[in-house]
Amino acid sequence: MIVQEKLQAIIDAILLTAEVPLTIEKISTYFDADEYIARQDIKEALSVLQESNDRRGFELIESASGYRYQSKEAYKQWVTKHWQEKPQRYSRVFLETLALIIYRQPITRSEIEEVRGVAVSSNIIKALREREWIRVVGHKEVPGRPAMFGTTRELLDYFKLKSLDEMPPLAEIQNIDQLYPELDFSSSDDTDDIADHVKH
Amino acid sequence: MIVQEKLQAIIDAILLTAEVPLTIEKISTYFDADEYIARQDIKEALSVLQESNDRRGFELIESASGYRYQSKEAYKQWVTKHWQEKPQRYSRVFLETLALIIYRQPITRSEIEEVRGVAVSSNIIKALREREWIRVVGHKEVPGRPAMFGTTRELLDYFKLKSLDEMPPLAEIQNIDQLYPELDFSSSDDTDDIADHVKH
């Protein structure tokens, strides 16, 4: 049995870390049947949480797709500074994730993780979607119905390609060292981020 | 002029939306010069924010790279349901290799192999570097100039530690002289007693 105050804290933690807005229905799936959480309990917890942020920098917003924490409009001037300095380059994980979506689409996040061998952070997926380079093209019919990602027109435009066919085929990628002989592609353990090689 | 209470809310919004931990130094760059925000003001705001989360599902943590909001561990059972897949478990090779790099850094691959008694696959080193948990901190001046590895701030952040000192301590190696004080090892020529050799 979870008391109302604990329920609030749990939902607080869930909303803080959620990548997408959550409906009451969806939130109820976070609890097991033997925890006996009624929709009404969740609703009450949410309304307490909505009232709890007067002195804070964020608020709980309810939209058509559900409940979501977001920073308050009043502070956007400062929040914007996260992106004020132009980031120099994307991380290797970012590039590899994008490469996999391009070459293996439609692909789910866990399929990407399987090939890469390590986790793909939600920030990367978010950033790719924000740039409108990838989009959800469907859901895979496996438990959890994970989203499948594919590339967009915008991505092609960005690289000034007419179609993805203009991307070099895999065979050529294997020999990319010969394609761009001026770059040093030695793949030893000690080479630094691949981006270094590309940029110089 | 920004009053302290507003400053708290602004920093709250900044930290909640940041993708990486932020230091006080870094937070100060979010303000323009004419806003006259001193480091001390930020520090005070942060300590108020750190005290403000008793009844919430999250807390403000200071780790090696700075401050960041995280869900409380007490609620992991529910928060983890965001993701279909179980959190990744690390293999023993992975953990042992990491432990050696943590406690013996700077260390070369062959030094790791020496302690573990088996070859370290390059995939492990690669995976550790890809996570940015370790990096090459130099090269040993022996034939082949092998890379020496050390840990990064990202590793500490991952475990929400401020410094390596907070890592679990290494167990003391048993000192037989203290374990069996009744034995006089120094005069013994018993072939079984090796303790004095071990220690010197």
Next chain:
Amino acid sequence: MTDSADQPLISKNEKTPFAIVDGNPLLVPPEDLYIPPQALEVFLDTFEGPLDLLLYLIKKQNLDILNIPIAEITEQYMGYVEMMRTIKLDLAAEYLVMAALLAEIKSRMLLPRHENIDDEDDPRAELVKRLQAYEQFKQVSYDIDELGREGRDFWSSDIEPIYQQEEKALPDIELEEILLAFKNILNRADMNVSHEIQREALSVRERMSHILASLQASHIMEFTQLFDTSEGKAGVVVTFVAVLELLKEHLVDIVQSEAFAPIYLQSASQSTE
């Protein structure tokens, strides 16, 4: 031996000090150490190498690491190595090296010791040092595993930032970077045979995404609607192959109410709901 109470296995059956076994050692491994040959591979998989196996043998017998009965342990260890050989297990070189080391220590211990070389290291000292260091790290690696960590025990806040859209600057990216990134993945995939990445026409995969996205909007589409004849023969083939690929991956279903009726394509989710 002074701490025989802690070492029931050794001192019970053996009166002579283990170091001077003299060609007549305890050959029979204790019952609880016996591993059926069929299980050996699985058994060995749980060890991180020869040191780990040795540590296990020592712990299993509740022996003090500082007082390893070399003869005893060597016999057992060699027993395992022999078993590995009989069932033709791909024997890691490290295990053989350790076996050789144990045999060497054993033989040196059988040699008479001279009084005047007492500063010579006990042959076991080096091994004990290594075992201790290894045990230390093995233990601490479990402690590290217990530490609370991101993505398992806690997660970073991920709330929606409200910002001034027009001011958000994004990094540039070069096409070559993508290629390199993918090459990198391929290199890794090469090492891991379970991940097969074959050459595949990219346009097909792109078209797969496209069809799925259209199905999201309209839920069901007539088969013929999928094709755009203005794309020419190549385009039609690409679409057709994409549909087949989607079918193969169970991402879409094809439905037809009766023979010669129009064929419809719907996403697999549609049909299960």
